[in-house]
Amino acid sequence: MDVLQAITERRSINFFEPGIELADEKIKELIELAKLAPSSMNLQPWRIVVVKDSERKKVLRKCAFDQPKAEEASAVLIMIADPGSLEGSIGTVLQSWVDLGYMKPEMVATYKGMAGSLYGTADSLRRKFFAVKNTSILAMNIMIAARGLGLQTHPMDGFDEDCIKKEFNIPPDKIIPMLITVGYLRSGITLLPRAYRKSFEDFVTFNSF
Ligand SMILES: Cc1cc2nc3c(=O)[nH]c(=O)nc-3n(C[C@H](O)[C@H](O)[C@H](O)COP(=O)(O)O)c2cc1C
Numbered sequence: 001m002d003v004l005q006a007i008t009e010r011r012s013i014n015f016f017e018p019g020i021e022l023a024d025e026k027i028k029e030l031i032e033l034a035k036l037a038p039s040s041m042n043l044q045p046w047r048i049v050v051v052k053d054s055e056r057k058k059v060l061r062k063c064a065f066d067q068p069k070a071e072e073a074s075a076v077l078i079m080i081a082d083p084g085s086l087e088g089s090i091g092t093v094l095q096s097w098v099d100l101g102y103m104k105p106e107m108v109a110t111y112k113g114m115a116g117s118l119y120g121t122a123d124s125l126r127r128k129f130f131a132v133k134n135t136s137i138l139a140m141n142i143m144i145a146a147r148g149l150g151l152q153t154h155p156m157d158g159f160d161e162d163c164i165k166k167e168f169n170i171p172p173d174k175i176i177p178m179l180i181t182v183g184y185l186r187s188g189i190t191l192l193p194r195a196y197r198k199s200f201e202d203f204v205t206f207n208s209f
Helices: 003-009 024-034 054-063 083-099 105-119 125-148 161-167
Strands: 046-051 075-081 152-156 175-183
Touching (some): 046 054, 046 125, 054 075, 083 105, 125 175, 161 175
Antiparallel strands (some): 075 175, 152 175
16 A cells, blocks of 8 residues: 555544454564654654553553543554653664764764753653654554554544553653554444545645744
8 A cells, every 4th residue: 555545544443343463563563664753863752552451451441531442442552752761862863873974973962962952851841842742753654554554543642641651650751642542443334434624725824824
């Protein structure tokens, strides 16, 4: 399937076929594709917890205001934005740029300083935006790649973040921008037509707001 078809066909699926296992290899294939997403300075400030176990999905459903898809989908990805990961990853990222010829070693210190001024300190609001923005791009890539692989998805932000953090051992400084349910459309379900979208003119202007 080409990317335009995957974008056009992607829908938020409410009714997943329950009881279908998604192989770990399939989930790996999906995430390996999606992780080619761009990120600010290639810093990839994200984590994902994959929930496949049926008992754990029941817990997730409870945290997600009892939305059945959290339990019925084959897997649920807890998308985690990690504001504090920059300090741990910037060295590796910059070294890879040096190794691959993107930049000279003497530029490393300048880039480190630039990241500090662009993305703030680990506990700042700017850093949280940085982490959430990039994790959301990864999430979109997952949804499009999933369609390309014949899977269906549903992004969800209807959940109690504290409940998920507590139940899935996610440290308090992390942010969960959304969950993504992944699986297959339940047989016999016909999707309603694509939901309303704003017209191009409603939100696009050229050259000035
Ligand atoms: C970040 C985000 C969070 C969402 N959270 C929920 C949710 O908790 N429950 C739900 O039923 N739909 C949720 N949706 C799905 C939207 O309602 C859906 O994307 C929108 O109606 C457009 O439909 P489509 O994705 O099929 O084109 C969410 C979508 C996004 C992008």
